[in-house]
Amino acid sequence: MSNSIAIASGKGGVGKTTIAVNLALTLSQMGSKISLMDADFGLANAHIMLGINPKRTIRDMLKKGLPVEDVIETGPNGIKFISGGSGLIDILNVEKNSMFQLINSINPIEKYTDSLVVDIPAGASDQSMTFASAVDKLVIVLVGEPTSFMDAYTFIKSANLEYDIQNFSVVVNMVDNEKSAQKIFDKFQNAVIKFFDANLTFAGGIPRSKKVQNAILKKAPIVLEKEAELEKLAFQRVAKNIIKARENKHNGIRFFSKS
Ligand SMILES: Nc1ncnc2c1ncn2[C@@H]1O[C@H](COP(=O)(O)OP(=O)(O)O)[C@@H](O)[C@H]1O
Numbered sequence: 511m512s513n514s515i516a517i518a519s520g521k522g523g524v525g526k527t528t529i530a531v532n533l534a535l536t537l538s539q540m541g542s543k544i545s546l547m548d549a550d551f552g553l554a555n556a557h558i559m560l561g562i563n564p565k566r567t568i569r570d571m572l573k574k575g576l577p578v579e580d581v582i583e584t585g586p587n588g589i590k591f592i593s594g595g596s597g598l599i600d601i602l603n604v605e606k607n608s609m610f611q612l613i614n615s616i617n618p619i620e621k622y623t624d625s626l627v628v629d630i631p632a633g634a635s636d637q638s639m640t641f642a643s644a645v646d647k648l649v650i651v652l653v654g655e656p657t658s659f660m661d662a663y664t665f666i667k668s669a670n671l672e673y674d675i676q677n678f679s680v681v682v683n684m685v686d687n688e689k690s691a692q693k694i695f696d697k698f699q700n701a702v703i704k705f706f707d708a709n710l711t712f713a714g715g716i717p718r719s720k721k722v723q724n725a726i727l728k729k730a731p732i733v734l735e736k737e738a739e740l741e742k743l744a745f746q747r748v749a750k751n752i753i754k755a756r757e758n759k760h761n762g763i764r765f766f767s768k769s
């Protein structure tokens with residue numbers, strides 16, 4: 511049975527898409543069949559990082575009712591990719607029912623998917639929360655800045671209190687080393703556990719790296735580069751921790767009809 515993983519953050523610009531794309535590719539390098547869905551409509555840019563130019567997007571599923579099979583493309587390393595398009599202002603405020611339909615219409619990819627990775631919009635909007643509560647595993651991307659702490663806190667508060675999500679894996683991006691990532695995580699966890707009954711686990715840090723930036727400029731994901739051992743190791747560590755992470759088992763509309 512396929513599982514699903516969402517990459518979320520409170521704040522934008524923290525590296526959510528970078529992590530979604532490279533995590534998907536790392537899991538695929540580790541031998542899993544991976545599909546990646548760019549559900550960050552409006553700011554959809556995973557296709558740019560993957561270096562592909564999709565013919566069809568989620569917009570065609572939402573607006574024209576096209577089946578997922580007509581929209582899904584093959585990306586690097588054989589991963590399957592569902593694009594969110596770009597600048598789709600008219601689908602920014604997708605109604606809950608349409609999102610539920612979209613989540614259900616992904617089911618056919620289960621045949622060739624071990625794990626679905628979903629890049630979801632920043633913030634604690636209805637849209638983000640619908641996707642966050644539709645997956646088995648929820649990953650929060652954090653950076654060591656007060657604004658990121660505040661926004662990640664708000665996201666977890668809403669996810670935990672309003673959507674009954676208990677388990678969160680935290681990736682700390684743009685760090686100097688693993689020790690400082692752990693420190694940032696500890697500080698964040700202390701702030702959160704005081705107030706909520708949420709289970710946060712540290713999934714690892716991703717180094718702040720010029721190579722990551724260059725890979726984005728080159729439209730060639732960092733984990734496919736030859737000379738990026740440190741970055742690749744970081745993504746492998748994160749991938750292994752996410753494989754081990756606890757699943758959320760609440761009721762409601764879920765990917766692959768798990769409800
Ligand atoms: N580990 C990193 N090291 C250096 N720069 C990074 C790293 N991760 C992300 N960035 C930079 O941050 C920018 C925003 O990342 P992106 O993944 O688009 O964030 P989000 O999806 O959260 O908005 C990237 O264009 C890149 O320049």
Ligand SMILES: [Mg+2]
Pocket residue numbers: 526527528550553555
């Ligand atoms: Mg993004």
